[in-house]
Amino acid sequence: MTVHATSADGPVNWERFTAQRTQQMRSSAIRELLKITQLPDVISFAGGLPAPELFPVREIEEACSYLLRHEPKAALQYSTTEGHPPLREFLAESMAKYGIQHGPDNILITTGSQQALDLIGKVFIDAGAGVLTGRPTYLGAIQAWRAYQAEFVTIPLDDDGMQVDQLEDIIARTPVRFIYVLPNFHNPAGTTLPEDRRRHLVEVARKHDMLIVEDDPYGALRYEGEDIIPIAALAPERTIYLGTFSKTLTPGLRIGWAVAPMEIRQRLVQAKQGADLHSSTFDQMIANDIAQRGILKAHVRQLRDVYGERRNTMLDALVEFWPDGCHWTRPQGGLFLWAQTPESCTTIDLLQAALARKVAYVPGVNFYPHEDGGHCAMRLNFSNARPDMIVEGIRRLGLTLKEVL
Numbered sequence: 001m002t003v004h005a006t007s008a009d010g011p012v013n014w015e016r017f018t019a020q021r022t023q024q025m026r027s028s029a030i031r032e033l034l035k036i037t038q039l040p041d042v043i044s045f046a047g048g049l050p051a052p053e054l055f056p057v058r059e060i061e062e063a064c065s066y067l068l069r070h071e072p073k074a075a076l077q078y079s080t081t082e083g084h085p086p087l088r089e090f091l092a093e094s095m096a097k098y099g100i101q102h103g104p105d106n107i108l109i110t111t112g113s114q115q116a117l118d119l120i121g122k123v124f125i126d127a128g129a130g131v132l133t134g135r136p137t138y139l140g141a142i143q144a145w146r147a148y149q150a151e152f153v154t155i156p157l158d159d160d161g162m163q164v165d166q167l168e169d170i171i172a173r174t175p176v177r178f179i180y181v182l183p184n185f186h187n188p189a190g191t192t193l194p195e196d197r198r199r200h201l202v203e204v205a206r207k208h209d210m211l212i213v214e215d216d217p218y219g220a221l222r223y224e225g226e227d228i229i230p231i232a233a234l235a236p237e238r239t240i241y242l243g244t245f246s247k248t249l250t251p252g253l254r255i256g257w258a259v260a261p262m263e264i265r266q267r268l269v270q271a272k273q274g275a276d277l278h279s280s281t282f283d284q285m286i287a288n289d290i291a292q293r294g295i296l297k298a299h300v301r302q303l304r305d306v307y308g309e310r311r312n313t314m315l316d317a318l319v320e321f322w323p324d325g326c327h328w329t330r331p332q333g334g335l336f337l338w339a340q341t342p343e344s345c346t347t348i349d350l351l352q353a354a355l356a357r358k359v360a361y362v363p364g365v366n367f368y369p370h371e372d373g374g375h376c377a378m379r380l381n382f383s384n385a386r387p388d389m390i391v392e393g394i395r396r397l398g399l400t401l402k403e404v405l
């Protein structure tokens, strides 16, 4: 039975009891859309879902059996907020290969990197505080920080990501507490910030004494080109770097991490204590087992091959099936590309026609904190569907576009 806020005397005015900050909270359009796209015959480019057929199920089963047989008391017990020490050691070592020189004590294990975004909001955002994001930016960050009544200040992206040459002008108009940046294979734009832009961003952050939040769930999933130095390696004193196992292992484990200077990490630990005490001990130990046995490394290699091929399939299908006047990014990695339609077509309206043909995407406007852009853009995910489905879905979208245009 579903219970609503009504009684024999009529509806209960529950809104009267809610905190003021909830007025800006909305349901995530993507989470809502995912409900439709989970219908079996819809080809969905909407979610950010990894390919489920590649999950290392047997290896995770082995890890579970091993842990329950050999370490059940630790695996099923409460543990520290900071996170499982061997996992933090593993993470410190693997990030050092990218130039991030923080030790295990600078790391906080979180319940997905989404939780880290929320904790950052809890620690750094007073009502009305300025937060600088790209236009577009990750929807989950908008959602997390709206709840803390952030004032979003935005900076446009081009094919190389954030146009950091505009940073100083923008922050001169509205001061911000931190800059939120997605340097590798941006969600949703698919762009990668070149090294000179990263260095310029750090220079400005230092000059104006701002923090940087570097969100990097996709960095390991590169299909072409060379790794670029992380911002956390360029400005370790003022960067909070976020990572996650969601895209490289499985999102269902809900294990991510934040790396930050000690004082900031301590604040995040305090915020997490009030949120969930600690992330699942069992899940952390599973992730650690998979990582320490070298399975993660091999799995990421496989993901790079499979997703790289799916990206190519989508790019080729776009060329073949979409009408003139459409454009798209060519991501060097990650899970998404960003496609633009001609101005005569809005992607919110187009979605109804697309769903009628049983194909889905996320309309671009959802990724704009002020909903002031992206009307003729959409985010397309290429990791989840198999290549033949990618071709078919892009063909159906092409037909829909041709009809509407």
Ligand SMILES: Cc1ncc(COP(=O)(O)O)c(C=O)c1O
Pocket: 048, 111, 112, 113, 114, 115, 138, 140, 182, 187, 215, 217, 243, 244, 245, 246, 251, 255, 256
């Ligand atoms: C940019 C970005 N940040 C954070 C997340 C959250 O990931 P999770 O909470 O699963 O680690 C995602 C997920 O898609 C993302 O794309």
